[in-house]
Amino acid sequence: MKRKRYSKRVERLILHALNEATRIGFIPVKPGLEGVTEPEGTEIIVGGKNTVINWSNAGRGGLRFNVWWDYTPERCSDSLRKGRLRDHTGTMPDVSSSTRRTIVGLCAGCSLCVLEDGSIQLSRDSEFIVEYVRNDTVHLLDELPDVEPSGYSAPGRRKSDITNEPRLHQQ
Known part of the structure; x- marks a missing residue:
């Protein structure tokens, strides 16, 4: 797949997830992130697919925002769902790679800044970071x-750069 086309797909997904996160008030907008230390995660729908969004404090007024798209934990055992899959924080679900293939289609993230006035913006040097992509998910993007x-700013928005571009994983 061509790099430019791939990066545009991931950027589009993350922007959809960020728009929904700001719409529902999920991202903390406290100036300087005062008192915000514990990561949080929640489930939403993006593009008709179950999606986990989460953030964690990255220090110096920044947040790491992650998206797990096409998330279907019901595809794995009850015991796993009651345990590790209840934690919706981190860049990817805390499961083995073979289990990951069955429960999530794409894991990606970016950096956000919380400004002094409490508004949110994509980090100026933010790259959209892809952690995992399942091959049969790419065309759905x-x-x-x-x-x-919507609800945050993206200064100097340009064609995104993807880092950690993974190999596509066959299901």
């Missing part, structure tokens, strides 16, 4: 419409 940031 094409169905997401283009979207503009």
Whole structure:
């Protein structure tokens, strides 16, 4: 897959998730992140797919925002769902790679800044970081419409750069 096309897909997904996160008030908007230390996660729907979004304090007024898209934990055992899959924080679900293939289609993230006035913006040098992509999920990203940031700013928004571009994983 061509790098530019791939990066645009991931950027579109993250912008959809960020728009929903700001719409529902999920991201803390305390100036300087005063008192915000514990990561949080929640489930939403993005593009008709179950999605986990989470954030963690990255220090110096920054947040790491993560998206687990096409998240279907019901595909694994009850005992696993009652244990490790209840934790919706981290860059990816805390499971083996073979289990990951069955429960999530894509894991990606970016950096956010919480400004002194409490507003949120994509970090100026923010890259959209892909942690994991399941091969049969990639084409589904094409169905997401283009979207503009809503409820946060994206200074100097340019064609995104993807880091950690993973090999596609066959299911």
